Amino acid sequence: MEKRADQLRDRLEEEILTSRYRPGDRLDEQSLAAQFGVSRTPVREALFQLVAAGLIEHRPHRGTFVSEVGPRHLMEMFEVMAELEAMCARLAARRVDASRLAAIEESHRACEAAAESGDMDGYYYENEAFHDRIRAAGGNAFLREQAAQLHKRLKPYRRLQLRVRNRVAASFREHDAIVAAIRAGDPDAAAAAMRDHVAIQGERFTDLLASLEPHGESRRARD
Amino acid sequence: MEKRADQLRDRLEEEILTSRYRPGDRLDEQSLAAQFGVSRTPVREALFQLVAAGLIEHRPHRGTFVSEVGPRHLMEMFEVMAELEAMCARLAARRVDASRLAAIEESHRACEAAAESGDMDGYYYENEAFHDRIRAAGGNAFLREQAAQLHKRLKPYRRLQLRVRNRVAASFREHDAIVAAIRAGDPDAAAAAMRDHVAIQGERFTDLLASLEPHGESRRARD
DNA sequence: GTCAAGATAATCGTATACAATCTTGAGGTT
DNA sequence: AACCTCAAGATTGTATACGATTATCTTGAC
Numbered sequence A, B: 001m002e003k004r005a006d007q008l009r010d011r012l013e014e015e016i017l018t019s020r021y022r023p024g025d026r027l028d029e030q031s032l033a034a035q036f037g038v039s040r041t042p043v044r045e046a047l048f049q050l051v052a053a054g055l056i057e058h059r060p061h062r063g064t065f066v067s068e069v070g071p072r073h074l075m076e077m078f079e080v081m082a083e084l085e086a087m088c089a090r091l092a093a094r095r096v097d098a099s100r101l102a103a104i105e106e107s108h109r110a111c112e113a114a115a116e117s118g119d120m121d122g123y124y125y126e127n128e129a130f131h132d133r134i135r136a137a138g139g140n141a142f143l144r145e146q147a148a149q150l151h152k153r154l155k156p157y158r159r160l161q162l163r164v165r166n167r168v169a170a171s172f173r174e175h176d177a178i179v180a181a182i183r184a185g186d187p188d189a190a191a192a193a194m195r196d197h198v199a200i201q202g203e204r205f206t207d208l209l210a211s212l213e214p215h216g217e218s219r220r221a222r223d
Numbered sequence C: 001g002t003c004a005a006g007a008t009a010a011t012c013g014t015a016t017a018c019a020a021t022c023t024t025g026a027g028g029t030t
Numbered sequence D: 001a002a003c004c005t006c007a008a009g010a011t012t013g014t015a016t017a018c019g020a021t022t023a024t025c026t027t028g029a030c
Helices: A004-017 A029-036 A040-055 A072-097 A098-116 A120-138 A141-153 A153-161 A168-186 A187-212 B004-017 B029-036 B040-055 B071-093 B097-115 B120-138 B142-154 B155-161 B167-184 B187-212
Strands: A055-059 A063-066 B055-059 B064-067
Touching: A004 A029, A004 A040, A004 A153, A004 A168, A029 A040, A040 A055, A040 B040, A063 B097, A072 A120, A072 A141, A072 A168, A072 A187, A072 B071, A072 B142, A098 A168, A120 A141, A120 B064, A120 B120, A141 A153, A153 A187, A168 A187, B004 B029, B004 B040, B004 B120, B029 B040, B029 B155, B055 B071, B071 B120, B071 B167, B071 B187, B097 B120, B120 B142, B142 B187, B155 B187, B167 B187
Parallel strands: none
Antiparallel strands: A055 A063, B055 B064
16 A cells, blocks of 8 residues: 555645646645644655655745746756657657557557547647657656656646647647657657657747746735 | 754765765664664655655665666666756857856866876866856756756766776867867757767766676675 | 464554744834 | 834644554474
């Protein structure tokens, strides 16, 4: 059985990633302990893990708060993720074997089906699988882990992406270029295609963000 | 003042990174608590942080052990680090300003001085600064953090590098190419030069490792 | 002699209590 | 009115105790 602290971590992570807790929200140890019917010990343990993952921040004797990412930091993270995923694609183009390639193409077709039927949630889901299979095909387990971690962390910001007009169709076309490059065994093309694919998300998102809060640091008002 | 758990974490991290604790060694909560004159609570907290950093592993009811990295995993980590540092160099070539470039060149000259006088420890130290200034020049704080973290984690393995014959001189020449590319504002050249520079370390090290333990997983004997 | 089942011991996960530290706000002083 | 002082309250960090889980050793049967 999983220990309670880990359950708690997963639960809190989920709640943060789905924006049920918003950036800036305070996570009080005592309240959480009471809320989940446990003592502070496992709560603290869970919080430490989330701090290590960068999801929350801890200000001594002030409280722990859901990290405020800010457009700048967010853009930086997308930039890094683009490079990591590009590296996965490059390696995949170089090292992929038949069965892994087949797996990628299978996910690719699943994306296509979801895109054509306008199933946004389905596309989101299949898209995850698509990317993870490419990461796996790279054959670098450490890289895969790093990329997946960043991916997870950016989850709440990517999800909105797909609601942008025509984004799903565009995303699928980008996937197509990636798959073609991997199939052709062209590492540079695969890397470039993947980098663009991910970088576009970052740009689109910061565009969106910029239009919502033009003043950068100025939104501080909350409770 | 820093809390005791953090002191402990730093202390243990230090002892692991300097190989005073070796891979496979067991870290017993109770012994550590007794040894440092604290209770198990802060010890556990410190251990959790090290687990999150990947330095140690936790097997329930078995104990916590210093991570055994293994040649494969090590090579993977070098591969990723090469890419991250290459990205830093690429960004640096694109975005660097006069003062940051001057800082890089200053570190570069310091490396040169250490190399010529055969001061290996000095070279190691200046080399750290050189790389960090390039990371800083990239202007992506998140990337800088990620790269620095990996760098730290690979520290014990890089240090041996410099004892390889002519490695210092070769390393300096590689630095030279990197600086030239950054100064020229050539992102691709900077990235390529940096990637090679770091990748070589990985290759050299795994060469070394392979010559020491030819049988991969076979060394299990210890106390 | 080997293997399995139970007993034993070690370790872990959690709860609770206490101490130390910081924040906050009221009240007084300049 | 602004600033400083200080006490009250809150929150965190640490210690200790206990129950639960699991590894390991013992014992006995085959």
